[in-house]
Amino acid sequence: MTLNDIIDPKNLVYAKTKVMNDTPMHYCPGCSHSVVHKLIAEVIEELDIQDKTIGIAPVGCAVFGYKYIDIDWQQAAHGRAPSLATAVKRLLPDRYVFTYQGDGDLAAIGTAETIHTCNRGENIAIFFINNGIYGMTGGQMAPTTLNGMKSTTSPSGRTVPLSGHPLDMTKLLAQLDGTCYVTRQSVHNIANIRKTKKAIKKALENSMLDKGTSVVEIVSTCSAGWNMTPADSNNWMEQNMIPAYPLGDMKDI
Amino acid sequence: MAKVKGAIVVNTERCKGCNLCVVACPAKVLSLSPDSNLKGYNFSYMSNADSCVGCAACAYVCPDACITVYKVKNKTE
Ligand code: SF4
Ligand code: SF4
8 A cells, every 4th residue: 555545535534624724823843822723723613613703812922823713803902812802702792702812911911801801700711821931022031930940031040039929820710700610731742632622622612601701721831932842841841830830620610 | 564554744834843743653653854844944754654553643743733644444454
């Protein structure tokens, strides 16, 4: 059997979803953002909601998210994606509305919007990429940077007396009465990629059930910001990020 | 010959040479090419195509959705 016999449409087992367009993504090689974009697009295809989904793009590395997933989008001011999502969902309650935000957007400048949106229990999904760093602006320390973790503004490592403790936003959001589903996942291997995809699906489905806000944090890598290869970044994340930000459901009602 | 045979096609212009598929492949099928694409990335290719079982591990981990996977069950052997 030759390769040409195998490479035949009837033998197809996996191909890029059509919900993701052909525009090359601007993310660095191996970036978790790209994996999560791909999963969101796959879930939208599986749920057959391409014409009923509205994404809210953040400021940060994912600022151009709207270029790659072929749905309707709005672009929010820095940190304000949950507020814009609130407006969109209240005006168009029959749409699946989600925000896509990094830790600088969601856990720093947008802390108030994030907390109040979740506390109001808006019927949206929030996808939160936590790579412990400000990726787009050059790898500066974020509220989520681990203790001892080096960044361009903490070259000897973050210390608690100077910068306080890493902020576990997801744990905090799980305490609020307005959230119905709060989970932390990762995309560094196949098993976790599958779990993240399930979580994304559940969060989008919840947004139609009038149950409140769903939050899916994805502990992520930033190989350029961390100054490692993508494979080493995945290993570093597994050894250092996941102990500080343990994976699993924190709330599911 | 293995019962299950697979093959992949890499969108070489979309590939960023991140190497994650190379690491993920349980059958050690993939390598980064010494040649590079127009963006300058050394793209992934099947350096050991005979061993591919079509498991799609490479495609699941590929951040940029560059890999299409095909699989056949070989009934004659
Ligand atoms: S389909 Fe499986 S065996 Fe084939 S190249 Fe991909 S990971 Fe390797
Ligand atoms: S995982 Fe995708 S982008 Fe990375 S080297 Fe393999 S095919 Fe290229």
